[in-house]
Amino acid sequence: MPRKTTLLSQKLRIAALFISVFALSVFNTFAYEPIEDTTRMDTLAHISAAEHVVKKGFDAGTLITEHISDSHEWHLWGEGENALSIPLPIILYSTTKGLDIFLSSKFHHGHQTYHGYKLAENKIVPENEIGAGEENEVENTSDSSTDGILDFSITKNVMTLMVSAIIMLWMFISVANTYHKRRGQTTKGLQSFIEPLIMFVRDDVAKNSIGEKKYAKFMPYLLTVFFFIFLNNLMGLIPIFPGGANLTGNIAICAVLALFTLVIVLFSGNGHYWRHIFAMPGVPIPVLIILTPIEIIGLVLRPFVLMIRLFANITAGHIIALAFFSLIFIFGEMSSGAGLGVAVVSVLFTVFMGFLELLVAFLQAYVFTLLSAIYIGAAVEEGHAHDEHHVHDKAQPASQIDVI
Amino acid sequence: MMSTVLLEAVNAHGIAAVGAGVAALAAGLGIGKIGGSALEAIARQPEAVNDIRGNMILAAALVEGAAFFAMVVALLVVFK
Numbered sequence: 001m002p003r004k005t006t007l008l009s010q011k012l013r014i015a016a017l018f019i020s021v022f023a024l025s026v027f028n029t030f031a032y033e034p035i036e037d038t039t040r041m042d043t044l045a046h047i048s049a050a051e052h053v054v055k056k057g058f059d060a061g062t063l064i065t066e067h068i069s070d071s072h073e074w075h076l077w078g079e080g081e082n083a084l085s086i087p088l089p090i091i092l093y094s095t096t097k098g099l100d101i102f103l104s105s106k107f108h109h110g111h112q113t114y115h116g117y118k119l120a121e122n123k124i125v126p127e128n129e130i131g132a133g134e135e136n137e138v139e140n141t142s143d144s145s146t147d148g149i150l151d152f153s154i155t156k157n158v159m160t161l162m163v164s165a166i167i168m169l170w171m172f173i174s175v176a177n178t179y180h181k182r183r184g185q186t187t188k189g190l191q192s193f194i195e196p197l198i199m200f201v202r203d204d205v206a207k208n209s210i211g212e213k214k215y216a217k218f219m220p221y222l223l224t225v226f227f228f229i230f231l232n233n234l235m236g237l238i239p240i241f242p243g244g245a246n247l248t249g250n251i252a253i254c255a256v257l258a259l260f261t262l263v264i265v266l267f268s269g270n271g272h273y274w275r276h277i278f279a280m281p282g283v284p285i286p287v288l289i290i291l292t293p294i295e296i297i298g299l300v301l302r303p304f305v306l307m308i309r310l311f312a313n314i315t316a317g318h319i320i321a322l323a324f325f326s327l328i329f330i331f332g333e334m335s336s337g338a339g340l341g342v343a344v345v346s347v348l349f350t351v352f353m354g355f356l357e358l359l360v361a362f363l364q365a366y367v368f369t370l371l372s373a374i375y376i377g378a379a380v381e382e383g384h385a386h387d388e389h390h391v392h393d394k395a396q397p398a399s400q401i402d403v404i
Numbered sequence: 405m406m407s408t409v410l411l412e413a414v415n416a417h418g419i420a421a422v423g424a425g426v427a428a429l430a431a432g433l434g435i436g437k438i439g440g441s442a443l444e445a446i447a448r449q450p451e452a453v454n455d456i457r458g459n460m461i462l463a464a465a466l467v468e469g470a471a472f473f474a475m476v477v478a479l480l481v482v483f484k
Contacts, residue, residue: 061482
């Protein structure tokens with residue numbers, strides 16, 4: 001595929017990139033504005049009353065956990081009674097009451113019960129057990145009350161997952177069609193944006209880490225995981241409707257992605273790879289007794305760190321933006337002057353962090369794909385004794401990973 | 405005023421904050437060393453800039469992973 005781009009179109013593309021970067025960071029600053037509403041305190045007091053702990057004033061911890069966690073409705077703007085949010089379907093299966101499907105708007109933001117269910121702290125619990133739980137400790141209620149209820153609801157994160165799946169399908173099907181139609185011609189439109197990224201994953205990630213011979217088999221997985229993480233990281237940065245969910249900052253999503261890598265490594269590992277795990281050649285048996293358990297732990301630890309890295313990076317990004325905004329209200333409670341002064345600094349820092357998060361969004365997608373490719377590369381690597389240079393080259397990234 | 409805010413924070417989740425601080429310190433040292441060495445290497449061999457950048461990002465990501473372990477533990481302490 002020849003890539004001939006004129007200087008003008010290249011300039012246009014760079015300009016478009018900068019405009020979109022700027023637009024994203026501006027949106028990011030507006031995202032958290034609704035919290036300025038004075039009813040904020042009432043809402044917090046309401047929530048606190050529900051958990052029998054009366055808190056006074058602004059509680060940054062609650063605000064931040066609310067924003068980074070999953071929810072049963074898609075909050076748009078406003079607070080408390082005036083809040084506008086998109087209701088999402090709730091699908092429940094109870095061992096006593098059977099299947100129940102309804103919209104989350106029936107709960108009226110947790111103020112009403114429906115079909116004997118109640119929304120408490122983003123968790124659906126049976127109505128009667130809340131009364132029973134009052135005498136018990138708070139910890140006990142959360143454990144026992146969800147017994148017998150299976151929650152298959154389309155939550156905010158599930159909805160985002162579906163939206164991003166549709167975006168990715170549209171993106172790649174249209175690009176694939178363009179390749180069919182314009183065979184042998186220059187790239188056009190979305191194709192020009194996607195092609196460098198695909199080439200980047202193929203040449204810099206897959207070919208380098210897995211090797212020329214075997215990389216093709218793993219390209220679909222690596223490309224999917226790269227674009228999925230990249231798209232969802234960016235969607236997490238968009239505060240308005242189709243974005244705003246913390247999908248790649250959800251540990252379950254990260255765990256599933258890391259599990260895919262583990263399964264691929266386990267099933268594509270060749271004899272050479274397993275021999276190096278269970279009985280490292282040329283190592284005396286007393287040392288093997290120590291080394292083999294370490295290697296086996298390492299096999300599981302690598303995907304585990306992969307999961308933690310993505311989860312913590314993206315969640316930390318969301319927390320930082322929210323923490324800067326929380327600072328305004330913490331200082332605003334002391335005096336309005338201090339709040340105003342801190343507001344200027346906070347907004348500037350959030351814009352700066354927004355730019356940094358754009359870099360992180362790409363970097364985390366890249367690092368996840370790269371490390372997956374390196375782990376897969378180690379699993380499919382052929383141990384040719386005669387090809388000294390090749391073996392030495394491949395061994396280097398593997399030894400780096402063993403260090404962690 | 406500032407000190408009361410800080411004192412409240414320390415009273416509530418002191419150990420978690422100290423833990424996160426130590427992790428950030430260590431990760432900062434680690435990533436700083438990686439960045440410094442990469443810059444030295446690029447200055448010595450400007451033509452190898454692409455290889456060095458790739459390895460630098462990889463090593464920084466690995467250091468970060470260790471720091472994030474500490475951060476997640478600290479967050480778990482704070483949010484329970």
